[in-house]
Amino acid sequence: LDIRQINPVINSRFFKPQHEWGWQVACDVFLCGMGGGSYVLGIILGWLGYFTYLPRPVFLWGFIPVAMGSGLLVLKLSQKPRFLRTILNPRSSWLSRGFMILMVFMLASFAAFGVSLLPYLGINIKIPFMPVVEGIGFIFGLGAMLYTGALIKSVKSVGLWNTNLLLAVFVASAFSAGLMALILVILGYDLIFSQTGYASPEMKAMVAAGLVFMTVERIVLGVFLYFRYRAEGQGSRSVMLLLSGRLKYVFWGGIMAVGYLLAIAFSVLYFVFPGVPLLLALTSLSALAGCLCLRLAIIYAGVKDQTPLQKYIEVLYFLRTQDRRLDELFGEKTQSEEETA
Amino acid sequence: MSQKVLVVDPEKCTGCRKCEMICSVFHYGASDPGRSLIRVIKWESIGYYLPVTCQNCDKAFCTEVCPAKACHRDPESQKVVIDKDKCIGCKTCIITCPFGVPFFDKVLRVSVKCDFCGGDPQCAAACETRAIRYVEAEMADMARKNEYAAILAAMSGYGGFGNTTPGKAGEVNPRWR
Numbered sequence: 001l002d003i004r005q006i007n008p009v010i011n012s013r014f015f016k017p018q019h020e021w022g023w024q025v026a027c028d029v030f031l032c033g034m035g036g037g038s039y040v041l042g043i044i045l046g047w048l049g050y051f052t053y054l055p056r057p058v059f060l061w062g063f064i065p066v067a068m069g070s071g072l073l074v075l076k077l078s079q080k081p082r083f084l085r086t087i088l089n090p091r092s093s094w095l096s097r098g099f100m101i102l103m104v105f106m107l108a109s110f111a112a113f114g115v116s117l118l119p120y121l122g123i124n125i126k127i128p129f130m131p132v133v134e135g136i137g138f139i140f141g142l143g144a145m146l147y148t149g150a151l152i153k154s155v156k157s158v159g160l161w162n163t164n165l166l167l168a169v170f171v172a173s174a175f176s177a178g179l180m181a182l183i184l185v186i187l188g189y190d191l192i193f194s195q196t197g198y199a200s201p202e203m204k205a206m207v208a209a210g211l212v213f214m215t216v217e218r219i220v221l222g223v224f225l226y227f228r229y230r231a232e233g234q235g236s237r238s239v240m241l242l243l244s245g246r247l248k249y250v251f252w253g254g255i256m257a258v259g260y261l262l263a264i265a266f267s268v269l270y271f272v273f274p275g276v277p278l279l280l281a282l283t284s285l286s287a288l289a290g291c292l293c294l295r296l297a298i299i300y301a302g303v304k305d306q307t308p309l310q311k312y313i314e315v316l317y318f319l320r321t322q323d324r325r326l327d328e329l330f331g332e333k334t335q336s337e338e339e340t341a
Numbered sequence: 342m343s344q345k346v347l348v349v350d351p352e353k354c355t356g357c358r359k360c361e362m363i364c365s366v367f368h369y370g371a372s373d374p375g376r377s378l379i380r381v382i383k384w385e386s387i388g389y390y391l392p393v394t395c396q397n398c399d400k401a402f403c404t405e406v407c408p409a410k411a412c413h414r415d416p417e418s419q420k421v422v423i424d425k426d427k428c429i430g431c432k433t434c435i436i437t438c439p440f441g442v443p444f445f446d447k448v449l450r451v452s453v454k455c456d457f458c459g460g461d462p463q464c465a466a467a468c469e470t471r472a473i474r475y476v477e478a479e480m481a482d483m484a485r486k487n488e489y490a491a492i493l494a495a496m497s498g499y500g501g502f503g504n505t506t507p508g509k510a511g512e513v514n515p516r517w518r
Contacts, residue, residue: 020432020445078430078450085409085429095408095433154406157439307440310382313351313389 017241018158018302024076026295029148030177031069032102033170034291035062036144037178038185039109043138050202051186056116058189059182062137063109066144070102094154098147105144108137145174158302159233165224166298172220176213177291179206184284187277199274207267207283214260214287221255221294234303242301250297259290344419346478347455347462349392354472356383356390360464367463376446378455379464379473392464392473395442395455397421403434403443403454412443412452418460425451 039062045051046059074083090096112134115127149170152161183206190197197203225242228235242251263286270279306314358381361374369376379394401421403412411427412434414420423434423443428451434443435452443454455462457475465475476483 018436020436076431078432078445079428082409082427082429085411085427086431087408088410089408092405093408093433095406095431099408155433155437156402157437304436304441305439307393309349309351309391309393309440313384313391316351317384317387317389 016303017238017300018304021299021302022076023296023299024072025152026299027292028069028073028076029151029170029299030292030295031065031072032098032144033148033174033295034177034181034288035064035066035069036105036141036148037174037176038062038065038181039105039141039178040138040145041175041178041182043134043141045182050206051197053195053197054186054189055120057113057120058185060109060113060116060134060137061185062141062178063106063113065181066102066106066109070099070106094147094151098144098151101140101143101147105137105140108133108140112137145171145178148174152298155302157304158238159231159235159305160228160238160298160302162233163224163228163231165220165227168220169217169224169294169298172213172217173291173294176210176217177288179210179213180284180287180291183207183210184281184288187280187284191277198277198280203280204271204274207270207280210283210287211264211267214263214290217291217294218256218260233305238301238303241303242297247297247301250293250300254293255290255297258286259293260287263287263290344397344478345457345460345475346397346481347394347457347465348474348476348481349394350472350474351389351391352472353470354381354390354392355470356381357469359467359469360392360473363463363467367458376448376453378444378453380444393440393442394464394473395421395457396440402437402439406433406437408433412454418457420457421454422456423452423454425449425453428452 039060042059042062046056051058074080077083086099087096090100112130115130115133118125146167149167152170153163153166156162183203186203187198189195225239229239230236241247263283266279266283266286270276270283273279358374360379361377361381362372364377364379365371365373365375368378379392382391382393384390397420401412401414403423404414404421407413408431409427409429411424411429413422413424415422430445430451432445432452434454435441435445443452445451446453462473462475465473468474
């Protein structure tokens with residue numbers, strides 16, 4: 001980012017990444033995406049009839065990470081007691097819309113989780129509207145996954161974020177993180193209750209699906225970075241910051257090495273030795289670490305575009321110096337001609 | 342109804358930062374340029390200084406993204422203002438403004454921006470070089486038009502408006518043909 005030497009007008013102070021949003025927002029979008037993704041995939045697994053020996057609450061815990069993420073976002077506010085005012089502008093603010101989406105999702109998924117827990121507490125009550133509540137949770141779970149990208153995309157002055165491809169990246173990553181978190185929870189249940197479901201063909205199919213999700217996530221990320229590099233504004237500077245700048249360790253180390261290559265290596269080992277639950281846990285944890293690094297990298301690489309006034313100063317400077325440069329050029333030429341003569 | 346806007350001219354600004362000082366004194370009763378609602382950006386290497394303040398955009402991004410409606414357009418003055426008692430401090434307005442204008446006040450812990458001093462901006466009043474002016478929006482670029490007209494007149498040899506020498510009245514300058 002040290003471009004001052006190249007161009008005296010462009011003040012390098014203005015090309016530093018934004019610092020208004022930090023790790024709290026990154027963790028919020030990671031946890032909300034993971035919670036929404038795990039709930040949506042849990043419902044789909046229930047429909048497909050996977051893991052019939054598992055109790056329903058194992059699939060419906062998505063509200064817990066979403067609540068943690070929302071809590072982090074509230075803690076990030078400078079005026080925390082006023083956090084309920086967040087819902088006042090749903091017409092145009094994605095923060096307001098997101099707050100509402102997350103509230104509905106948390107209520108619906110908490111209700112579904114609570115009702116599914118009742119039979120294990122010895123209470124057998126048939127509640128007729130539960131499929132509807134689960135359906136609402138499903139729709140708002142998808143909404144929570146979309147919200148994570150839409151919130152970041154709503155900042156139009158950051159070139160890296162102002163694209164619909166960011167939504168695709170975050171949704172793909174939410175599916176990947178949700179599936180890996182679901183694998184981790186199922187593994188935990190199996191270990192606690194001495195089951196061997198972690199070595200079943202269903203679990204292998206889930207791990208294989210996780211690898212597909214992770215690969216799709218990286219492909220979408222690559223397309224996103226390519227188009228942002230070619231876009232106008234500071235998108236290219238953000239991409240360079242990710243690939244070869246200060247955030248290269250987060251990108252290459254966190255997203256690619258730990259989040260992808262290491263996860264693939266552990267999953268291959270798991271396929272060879274399915275009886276070792278540690279390999280499954282390491283696969284999930286490394287993939288989740290990669291998803292968190294993805295959010296952190298994208299948030300911290302956001303460089304704000306040059307303001308119109310800065311562009312104006314740039315034009316002013318070059319208009320003024322153009323004549324001087326021509327004179328210098330002409331002068332040098334004349335001098336050389338004189339020397340030749 | 343036409344409204345007044347703050348117009349800055351980087352060609353005239355000397356970077357004295359008196360506007361920052363007077364703004365903080367007016368709003369907080371103490372000289373603290375760090376809390377000023379106008380900031381002077383400096384290009385020391387080329388000698389340009391630019392006072393940056395709210396542009397009062399027609400389609401203000403800060404009002405769109407504010408979740409608490411603290412940043413809104415005042416219905417009476419039609420100015421974009423931030424209500425400090427409603428701001429939740431999410432900093433979304435700061436990050437989304439293309440001019441980078443709302444600032445975060447570390448004492449109040451809310452976003453703040455120029456409130457035009459209730460209709461009498463102190464920065465414009467204090468600016469000795471007239472780099473900051475508070476004028477009608479329609480007249481904002483009039484000074485520049487006048488300067489350009491003077492340049493054209495000088496090029497044509499008329500020496501400005503009302504001065505027709507050395508040409509004759511009604512004569513068209515050969516450069517304009």
